[in-house]
Each structure stands twice: as structure tokens, then as C-alpha cells.
Amino acid sequence: MENSASNEAFVRFEGVQKSYDGRTLVVKDLNIDVPRGEFLTMLGPSGSGKTTSLMMLAGFETATKGNIYLNGEAINDVAPHKRGIGMVFQNYALFPHMTVAENLAFPLKVRNMTSSDIETRVKRALDMVELGSFGNRRPAQLSGGQQQRVAVARALVFEPDLILMDEPLGALDKNLREQMQYEIKHIHERLGVTVVYVTHDQSEALTMSNRIAVFNDGVIQQLAPPSELYEKPINSFVAQFIGENNKLNGTVLSSQNGTCQVTLSTGEVVKALDVNTDKAGMSSTLSLRPERVFINPDGEQYDNMFSGKVEEIIYLGDHKRVRMNVCGHDDFIIKVPNSTDKRGIQVGEIVPIGWSVDDCRALDPV
Structure with a gap:
């Protein structure tokens, strides 16, 4: 494909593969357009190919096959420092002997900018991450969250069109990590800069992203907005990896008009959306x-009505996490909002349960 054909995507991976040993592909035929x-x-477990893909875009790894485009230009042979990309890493990579302002000025000095330009941009970048008064401090005098904000500011200071972030919040504690997710999201919304972000944390990905590419075994399993990934997983890997999920294994009894009936090993028949089952007689895993x-x-009637025995109730503030024995599965989880649990269920009770066919997806067997 010619460069001109890549103009509609700001970042494009086209048939990209990566192998370190010449035999095993860490990334397999990656095709993705980022407006x-x-x-x-890029979300996935360790070894799924997400970080390798990011490093090829940054220029720290070379593609074994295929092309990577930035703003319509092939960049496979462009040195990392000439790609004009901002980078944020997990370990911050700040210079300890420099002040915050000097850390931010460094990439500008490398680009031979004037002192007045450097001063203006450093001030703007620090204000952007709400650290305007911290310019004279050294990294050791800052908290982890403040150091990470300095690292983000340094990536933004030369006003790149693209910022790459590799697990940037992995070293922070839970509360600080959640706070930084919102801060980075808001910076992105204010500036409109393109961000490609790598994490193995699914809640982080759901919180921050316009779209998520779920990686496994070097392949994108699904690429979609967060709500679509969660509500409409197209295979069992995505269903299990994104959010909590009940899975019921069975055999496809029949399928027509987009829905199917699946017989469980205990004999019950469940009605589900036929997402990617094969044909009658084949195995399938239901996702719920x-x-x-x-x-x-x-008294409401659902497409699927069963009874279950309450095995365990865990109180989690806004909801109860109820573990039940349903259709022979003793790890069937139901989340009950406390606002709707008027009667109060008890451990050991056998209670009716129900769910809609639209909320149950028949997927590939696992």
C-alpha cells in the first residue's frame, strides 16, 4: 500500500510481525488504524505482544515484517528521536540530579530551542499537570504521583502529536493510580493529543480509553470502545479478561435467527445470543x-428462569456479591445492588433467579 493510502489514519500498523528468534512470532500480522x-x-496479559507493539511504534524495536505509518509516512527506518513522539514509562526515568524544570527543559535543549521558548514551554507543561510551583524541586522531593505527573509533563513539553505510555501507573498505590487515571484522561481531553497506552489493568483501560485493543498470543482479539468490549465480547478470551463473568459450558442444541439453545452438562437448557458457536452438537461456553x-x-418473567442455592454473601458497600450454586456450578456470581435487596437474602436459601437472552452470549468453548 502506498503512503498516500495511509493518510486517513494518524497511526497505522499494516501487516506488522515481530520475531526475536526468527521462528516464534511475538506479534502476528498486526493491522490497526488510530485516528x-x-x-x-493496548490491553492484555504479560507476553501478549502489546508492549512489543508499542516499542515498534516508538522505534526501540524493529518490525520483522510489515510497515508502521505516522501521519501517512512510513517510519520503519526513522530513528526514535526523529519520530517526534513523547514517551512515559513506568519507572518515570527522571534525572535525579536535575530539578523538575531542568528535567522538562532537557528535551527542548536537545532540539536547540531558545531559552525564552524553553522557559515558556516548561511553565505551560507544569501548569498542565498542576505542578506550576514545583519547578525548583528535585524528583526525590516529590511523591510518586507527582513524579509521574512530571514524567507526563516532560512527554508533553515539546508538544508532540503522539504520546506513548507503557504501564505508567504500575508503580503507584491503588488510590493514587485511580486519581492519575482521571488526570491523564483529562489532559488528553483538553489537549486532543493522540495517546497509545499499554496496560494489563482492565479497569484502567476501561476508565481512560476511547477504544481498547485486547491482545492475546500476539493477536488482537477484539478492538472496540470500552462499553462494547464489556457488553459484547466476541470470544471467550475477551469475556473472561474484561470484567467479572459467569461461564457455563454446554452443547449447542439448536440455533436460529441469532439466538440458540445450549444444553448444560446438568441437563438444563439455556437460551442465549448466538455470537460465535459453530453448529448444533458443538461445544459452547456461555458468558453472563x-x-x-x-x-x-x-413475578417478572425472564427468558431463562432457574433456582439457585445461596452459598456466600460478601458485603461490598454499594452491592452484595452473592456466590450461588446454579445449574451445578457453585461459583456462580450475582451482584445485587443494596438499593434493590429489600427482603435480604440469606446463606442456605434456595431462591429463583432469571436473566434475559440478550445478556447471555454463546461463545467459543473454553
Whole structure:
């Protein structure tokens, strides 16, 4: 494909592969387009190929096959420092002997900018991450969250069109990590800069991204906005990796008009959306989110009505996490909002439960 054909995507991976030993592909035929201004997250377990893909885009790794384009230009042979990309790493990579302002000025001095330009940009970048008064401090005098904000400011200071972030919040504690997720999200929204972000943390990806590419075994399993990934996983890997999920294994009994009937090993028949089953007689794994199942449904009729025994109730503030034995599965989870649990269920009770066919997805067997 010619460069001109890549103009509609700001970042494009086209048939990209990566092998370190010439035999095993760490990244297999990666094709992805990132529009200008998007926050795209590459999400997946360790060894899935997400960080390798980011490092090829940065120029720290070379593609074994295929092309990578930035703003319509092939960059496979462009040195990392000439790609004009901002980078934020997990370990901050700040110079300890320099002040915060000197850390931010460094990439500008490398680009031979004037002193007045440098001063203006450093001030603007620090204000952007709400550290305007911290310019004279050294990194050791800052908290972890403040250091990470300095690292973000340094990536922004030369006003790149693209910022790459590799697990940038992994070293922070839970509360600080959640706070930084919102801060980075808001910076992105204010500036409109394109961000490609790598994490193995699914809640982080759901919180921050316009779209998420779920990686496994060097392949993108699904690329979609967060709500679509969660509500409409296209295979069992995505269903299990994103959010909590009940899985029921069975055999496809019949399928028509986009829905199917699946017989469980215990004999019950479940109606589900036919997402990617093969044909009658084939195995399938049903995917069902815990908050889509209802206990004591007050006379309402659902497509799937069963009874279950309450094994355990864990109080989590806004909801109860109820573990039940349903259709022979003793690890079936239902999330019950405390606002709806008027009667109060008890351990040992056998109660009716129900769920809609639209909330149950028949996927590939696992």
C-alpha cells in the first residue's frame, strides 16, 4: 500500500510481525488504524505482544515484517528521536540530579530551542499537570504521583502529536493510580493529543480509553470502545479478561435467527445470543455478567428462569456479591445492588433467579 493510502489514519500498523528468534512470532500480522486525537489502549496479559507493539511504534524495536505509518509516512527506518513522539514509562526515568524544570527543559535543549521558548514551554507543561510551583524541586522531593505527573509533563513539553505510555501507573498505590487515571484522561481531553497506552489493568483501560485493543498470543482479539468490549465480547478470551463473568459450558442444541439453545452438562437448557458457536452438537461456553442476573425477580418473567442455592454473601458497600450454586456450578456470581435487596437474602436459601437472552452470549468453548 502506498503512503498516500495511509493518510486517513494518524497511526497505522499494516501487516506488522515481530520475531526475536526468527521462528516464534511475538506479534502476528498486526493491522490497526488510530485516528488523530484518539486515546487507544493496548490491553492484555504479560507476553501478549502489546508492549512489543508499542516499542515498534516508538522505534526501540524493529518490525520483522510489515510497515508502521505516522501521519501517512512510513517510519520503519526513522530513528526514535526523529519520530517526534513523547514517551512515559513506568519507572518515570527522571534525572535525579536535575530539578523538575531542568528535567522538562532537557528535551527542548536537545532540539536547540531558545531559552525564552524553553522557559515558556516548561511553565505551560507544569501548569498542565498542576505542578506550576514545583519547578525548583528535585524528583526525590516529590511523591510518586507527582513524579509521574512530571514524567507526563516532560512527554508533553515539546508538544508532540503522539504520546506513548507503557504501564505508567504500575508503580503507584491503588488510590493514587485511580486519581492519575482521571488526570491523564483529562489532559488528553483538553489537549486532543493522540495517546497509545499499554496496560494489563482492565479497569484502567476501561476508565481512560476511547477504544481498547485486547491482545492475546500476539493477536488482537477484539478492538472496540470500552462499553462494547464489556457488553459484547466476541470470544471467550475477551469475556473472561474484561470484567467479572459467569461461564457455563454446554452443547449447542439448536440455533436460529441469532439466538440458540445450549444444553448444560446438568441437563438444563439455556437460551442465549448466538455470537460465535459453530453448529448444533458443538461445544459452547456461555458468558453472563453477574449484574445481569436477578434474584427473586418479583413475578417478572425472564427468558431463562432457574433456582439457585445461596452459598456466600460478601458485603461490598454499594452491592452484595452473592456466590450461588446454579445449574451445578457453585461459583456462580450475582451482584445485587443494596438499593434493590429489600427482603435480604440469606446463606442456605434456595431462591429463583432469571436473566434475559440478550445478556447471555454463546461463545467459543473454553
